[in-house]
Amino acid sequence: MVTVHAEMASLGIIISKVNKMSFKDSVPIYIQIANDIKEQVVSGKLVDGEKLKSVREYAVFYEVTPLTVQRAMQLLETESVIQAKKGIGSFIVLGARSTLESMMIHTHVKEFVRGMKNMGIHTEESVLELVKEALTDE
């Protein structure tokens, strides 16, 4: 976490810092930042309607340039996760969490089904049986 004192933040000065998020070298960083913010929404660290940090604060937080943060913000806006209000800042769109959750669930399920198919498990019954087994084990 990076702490930026409000008064000093306007001058762009960092007071203290701990761990840096590590990025994959070969995936656009703005996409990784957008995903990180989405995960924060799903996990409840950022709540619907909450105001986001400024571009500059995020730049220092993620240790990337303001331009990269701006691109992440643009991506989140086109995906209706955040809404930018001119001169005020960006906010988490109401209902973003549930939208993202269902999107993520769909993605996980699709990946799961694809994995099953790759292993030769095609029929509905056999997939469901495995799911039931796994649920009882949990």
Place this chain on the structure above:
Amino acid sequence: MNDIITVSNLSKRYGRNIVFDNLSFALPRGRVIGLLGENGIGKTTLLRLMADILKPDSGVMAIDGQIISRHTRDKVSFLLEPVNLYRFMQVKDAIQFYKDFFDDFDYKKAIMLCEEFKLGLSRRVEFLSKGNQERLCLLLSLSRNASVFLLDEPLAGLDPKIKRDFVMTILANIVEKASMVIASHLIRDLQSIFDDIVILKKNEVVMAPAEDIRAQGKSVEDYYLEVIER
């Protein structure tokens, strides 16, 4: 105009050694540009030409459309090296000296950065550690409201903690609409703060936005090696 620096038909040689021969390219505005290339390829020469510390043999270089000369020096902030500091001065004298020299110097910012770096204003430059001398140089150059910031190997010889402090300080102090050109071999330490990658080869400049490189599934380092070796 989206380019901050334009270079047309630049030639520069040291005696028989031709560094640039008829080189042309432009650098975009409002971005952090990583200037990469092998040792001796001319990165430092290029930065010094941009800062008007060296003169080209022929060709035209311009900043904001204005041909580079002593009149463009106040648009450019060149990162000093500790040897350029006056050893007898106190930190506060060095700051005052810079303030007197450059109209765009932000005195308040320099003082805040000193506090951030825990650099006592009354300490004598000659008694500062190497790391602290480097810190003073960085804060002096970042405290200007220039159009172009030129940093030649800003992380060379620094320990990992100071390196990280430097990266954070650079990021926190990027001046809007200004461009920063950082020449370095430390691709891994700096790749996440480069918006554009500019690779200097023998008489050739290869450029790409860093995020475009990653979108192709490559790291900046992979790309650099690929360009150098082809």
